[in-house]
Amino acid sequence: MKENLHLESNCIHGTYRAASGEPQTLPIAQSTTYRYYDSADVAKLFDLDSADHMYSRISNPTVNALEEKMALLEGGTAAVCTSSGQAASLTACLNICTAGDHILCSSNVYGGTSNLLGVSLKKLGIETTFLTADLTREQILAEARPNTKLIFGETLGNPALSVLDFEKYSSVAKELNIPFIVDNTLATPYLCRPLEHGANIVVHSTTKYSDGHALAVGGCVIDGGNFDWRAAGKYPGLCEPDESYHGLVYVEKFPACPFALKLRAQLLRDFGCTMSPMNAFLTHLGLETLHLRMERHVKNAQILAEYLAASPYVDWVFYPGLSDNPYYELGKKYMPLGAGGVLTFGIKGGLAAGNEFVKQLKLVSLAVHVGDIRSCVLHPSSTTHRQLSEAEQIAAGIKPELIRVSVGCENIEDIVADFEQALKAAAK
Numbered sequence: 142m143k144e145n146l147h148l149e150s151n152c153i154h155g156t157y158r159a160a161s162g163e164p165q166t167l168p169i170a171q172s173t174t175y176r177y178y179d180s181a182d183v184a185k186l187f188d189l190d191s192a193d194h195m196y197s198r199i200s201n202p203t204v205n206a207l208e209e210k211m212a213l214l215e216g217g218t219a220a221v222c223t224s225s226g227q228a229a230s231l232t233a234c235l236n237i238c239t240a241g242d243h244i245l246c247s248s249n250v251y252g253g254t255s256n257l258l259g260v261s262l263k264k265l266g267i268e269t270t271f272l273t274a275d276l277t278r279e280q281i282l283a284e285a286r287p288n289t290k291l292i293f294g295e296t297l298g299n300p301a302l303s304v305l306d307f308e309k310y311s312s313v314a315k316e317l318n319i320p321f322i323v324d325n326t327l328a329t330p331y332l333c334r335p336l337e338h339g340a341n342i343v344v345h346s347t348t349k350y351s352d353g354h355a356l357a358v359g360g361c362v363i364d365g366g367n368f369d370w371r372a373a374g375k376y377p378g379l380c381e382p383d384e385s386y387h388g389l390v391y392v393e394k395f396p397a398c399p400f401a402l403k404l405r406a407q408l409l410r411d412f413g414c415t416m417s418p419m420n421a422f423l424t425h426l427g428l429e430t431l432h433l434r435m436e437r438h439v440k441n442a443q444i445l446a447e448y449l450a451a452s453p454y455v456d457w458v459f460y461p462g463l464s465d466n467p468y469y470e471l472g473k474k475y476m477p478l479g480a481g482g483v484l485t486f487g488i489k490g491g492l493a494a495g496n497e498f499v500k501q502l503k504l505v506s507l508a509v510h511v512g513d514i515r516s517c518v519l520h521p522s523s524t525t526h527r528q529l530s531e532a533e534q535i536a537a538g539i540k541p542e543l544i545r546v547s548v549g550c551e552n553i554e555d556i557v558a559d560f561e562q563a564l565k566a567a568a569k
């Protein structure tokens with residue numbers, strides 16, 4: 142029955158169904174541990190022969206409900222929640238990469254991701270080649286090495302706002318027999334479902350639109366169940382016996398979702414980057430209105446983008462929903478319901494006017510965040526991307542005068558009025 146429901150209904154209901162007389166809403170299982178009466182039952186947990194819970198570092202009923210909802214919304218076979226979006230990207234990579242391996246990654250990814258791959262994973266012996274959006278399929282293939290283990294992209298780059306060319310990336314992945322991992326944080330499954338466009342694994346920072354209320358940091362890794370690890374022949378961790386679980390082989394024991402099971406059984410167990418039950422409860426609650434919020438976010442963002450494009454105080458506006466944007470066609474193809482809730486613009490008067498504009502805003506807040514119901518702005522060049530050189534910033538799509546706007550769910554007339562008064566004040 143679940144499969145036949147629309148995304149909106151799945152946002153509200155997920156897979157949680159109360160039995161007769163049980164709570165209508167998802168309860169919080171605020172417990173680190175689980176009671177058993179027979180050691181034989183506990184033994185089954187340690188052999189991964191039971192889906193019951195052992196210890197909340199590895200699984201928890203409330204976290205499981207969120208995982209099932211995320212898998213349902215993205216169309217995957219299973220999901221694992223993590224303590225943050227960074228932990229989701231980290232564990233997705235480390236689940237199949239070890240020292241000596243190589244990653245291909247879009248250069249338009251989130252700053253935290255480019256730092257994780259380009260700096261921190263490099264220290265662990267995993268090298269990444271970053272791919273600019275103009276590279277052709279053949280040029281990307283030429284960057285591949287025998288030890289390339291995955292290709293990583295972001296549906297809607299934060300804050301480059303590039304729309305990923307799914308066809309190009311998925312065809313490279315197929316040619317190289319490697320999984321295609323997509324960060325779908327900014328698009329959300331309401332606007333785009335990467336697994337329908339050739340992705341094999343989806344990662345999220347649930348901190349953004351999934352939560353939607355700026356309450357809980359979290360992440361999620363969704364297994365598409367659509368990659369043949371054995372045929373690829375270079376993923377021993379999934380295809381050879383895991384001695385820490387009595388020699389079980391993930392692709393044999395869990396053929397529908399070996400990636401998710403291994404990530405939970407090994408990486409959550411050993412690295413401990415677990416989501417708390419309380420944060421899972423809050424995020425699950427946020428998802429109940431994802432479809433309503435995204436509908437409003439994209440509508441408001443489109444109107445604000447058009448307003449700014451016509452404003453005499455504004456130099457340029459970047460939003461894939463504007464017909465002169467370089468990603469307009471890709472946006473229509475992969476995100477037909479709207480180009481997301483984030484836009485960027487450059488104010489006339491550059492850096493100084495930008496700083497003054499941010500100071501003058503009254504309703505809209507200055508915050509290091511996107512995806513909140515409250516509209517907020519940020520100057521990435523002096524904040525989130527300050528660790529990059531100017532050349533690297535420009536390669537990542539960040540101009541020095543760029544202001545990122547996460548358009549909220551307020552009445553659009555109030556948002557526009559606040560922008561108007563702040564733009565006027567900054568121009569004085």
Ligand SMILES: *Cc1c(COP(=O)(O)O)cnc(C)c1O
Nearest residue numbers: 225226227251299326346348359
């Ligand atoms: C915020 C963000 C992340 C990192 O997520 P955290 O929850 O902050 O760790 C990863 N990818 C994208 C696209 C993001 O916006």
